[in-house]
Amino acid sequence: MIQNDSIVALATPSGAGAIAIIRISGEDAITIGHTVFRSIKNKDLRLQKTHTLHLGHIIDGQKTLDEVLVSVFKGPNSYTGExxxxxSCHGSTYIQQQIIQLLLRKGCRMADAGEFTLRAFLNGKLDLSQAEAVADLISSDNEASHQIAMQQMRGGFSNEIAKLREELLNFASLIELELDFAEEDVEFADRTQFHELLNRIEFVLKRLIDSFAVGNVIKNGIPVAIVGEPNVGKSTLLNALLNEERAIVSEIAGTTRDTIEDELVIGGIGFRFIDTAGIRETADVVESIGIKKTFEKIEQAQVVVFLFDSSEFKVSGLKLKVELEKIKNQFPLKPLIIIGNKADKLTEIEIKNIKAEIPEILLISAKEKLGVDELKNQLLSFVNTGALRNNETIVTNTRHYDSLLKALDEIQKVKFGLETNLSSDLMALDIKEALYQFGMITGQVTNDELLGNIFANFCIGK
Structure with a gap:
């Protein structure tokens, strides 16, 4: 699958900008660059040291296309290993296209999506989990997802898996040796040490598997549904959280006819807030559709914020409790934050009465932005960020998660076989399958279809 032809692509976002970077990689990359580059000091690009910068012009025949800086990286000491x-040229789209077309005429080929990183993997510069972390790093949009991607790209996850795989492989070799000498009835693998190793591997795998729940949340953000009756301030709360006028606010009940979504980063974690249509009985066909969508969004959300008008509690308190019970019964496993809005209109006695009726309530004023920070802290408390703070490995990739589950299943089969004196040849099969799943994560076991699926999701130029 390794190709030695030279590939070219724009490494910066398409469109006009101050500077654009065009990347070439391959055995003839520097030679091709030499044919179009004229150094201001008449340097031969082919003779320059690796990791050096050179000022000059890109020349197409007698025509000068641009003044540029050319960076030289000689393999294997480069990102791709080639x-x-x-x-680095000026960011005019015309200049970008002229230079790329010139390089194509000189023997380059347009790179496929993710082909630079694919070559880095194939040339041993990255393992597969590190290569996938590159894509996560590019798409990270908050501090937590960035931190996880960086930790994985530096090999934190790979090193942990590689260590487990190496220890298991050593024992697998001893068991295979026992099978070769089956007639002599000798035992090379210490069963006590093997049992301890299996326990350790099982513990690590369970920790990594459990981390996926947090990792998935950090990577994709936490969907939070804001629900309640019409005109209680759901849109005002959304605007207060986002600190902008994102949703239409009106005194007319039922103004929000559809769901409105936006994102906010709190403590490095992304939250996706969904402002839903008010829940109430209505004859309005359009509003009814909006209310139906509200319950669909509650189903999709991981946290539900129930908002009501605290100034109307004396009148509607009983009805409110019925609505709360309905949501709790329908979605018993979802965290529920109960918020009394418009608390700035309450007296001290009214506040005391409401808290006596609903002890877990959070009283705020979305319009005056009072209590909004307390709500943010409460939302953050639903995310277990202990592993993140301790810089532990956190799994965010579904493919890795699937392989870890399968590896754990095989390790547990080996443990059962060891405890029940199962024959070594049967245990060896389960060990091989566990090793296979470890190899699938790091790329020691791959196929072209798997690589195609992974790197197809990369951007061109990376």
Missing amino acids: NTIEI
């Missing part, structure tokens, strides 16, 4: 050059 000869690589990067041309």
Whole structure:
């Protein structure tokens, strides 16, 4: 699958900008660059040291296309492990296209999506989990997802898996040796040490599997549904959280006819807030559709914020409790935050009475932005960020999660076989399958279809 032809792509976002970077990688990358580059000091690009910068012009025959800086990286000391050059040119889309078309005429091929990183993997510069972390790093949009991607790209996850795989492989070799000498009835693998190793592997795998719940939340954000009756301030609360006028606010009940979504980063964690249509009985066909969608959004959300008008509690308190019980019964496993809005209109006695009726209530004023920070802290408390703070490995990739589950299943089969004196040849099969699943994570076991699926999701130029 390794190709030695030279590939080219724009490494910066498409469109006009101050500077654009065009990347070339391949055995002939520097030679091709030499044919189009004229150094202001008449340097031969082919003779320059690796990791050096050179000022000059890109020339197409007698025509000068642009003044550029060319970076030279000689393999294997480059990102891809191949000869690589990067041309920093002015960000005009015309200039970008002219240079790329010139390089194509000189023998380059347009890179496929993720082909630079694919070559880095194939040339042993990254393992597969590190390569996938590159894509996560590019798409990270908050501090937590960035931190996890960086930790995985530096090999934190890979090192943990590689260590487990190596220890298991050593024992697998001893068991295979026992099978070769089956007639002599000898035992090379210490069963006590093997049992301790299996327990340790099982513990690590369970920790990694459990981390996926947190990792998935951090990577994709936590969906939070804001629900309640019409005109209690759901849209005002959304605007207060986002600190902008995102949703239409009106005194007319039922103004929000559809769900409105936006994102906010709290403590490095992304939250996706969904402002839903008010829940009430209505004859309005359009509003009824909105209310139906509200319950669909509650189903999709991981946290539900129930908002009501605290100034109307004396009148509607009984009805409110019925609505709360309905949501609790329908969605018993979802965290529920009960918020009394418009608390700035309450007297001290009214506040005391409401808290006596609903002890877990959070009283706020979305319009005056009072209690909004307390709500943010409460939302953050639903995310177990202990592993993140301790810089532990957190799994965010569904493919990795699936392989870890399968590896754990095989390890537990081996443990059962060991405890029940199962024959070594049967245990060896389960060990091989566990090793296979470990290899699937790091790329020691791959196929072209798997690599195609992974790297197809990368951007061109990376």
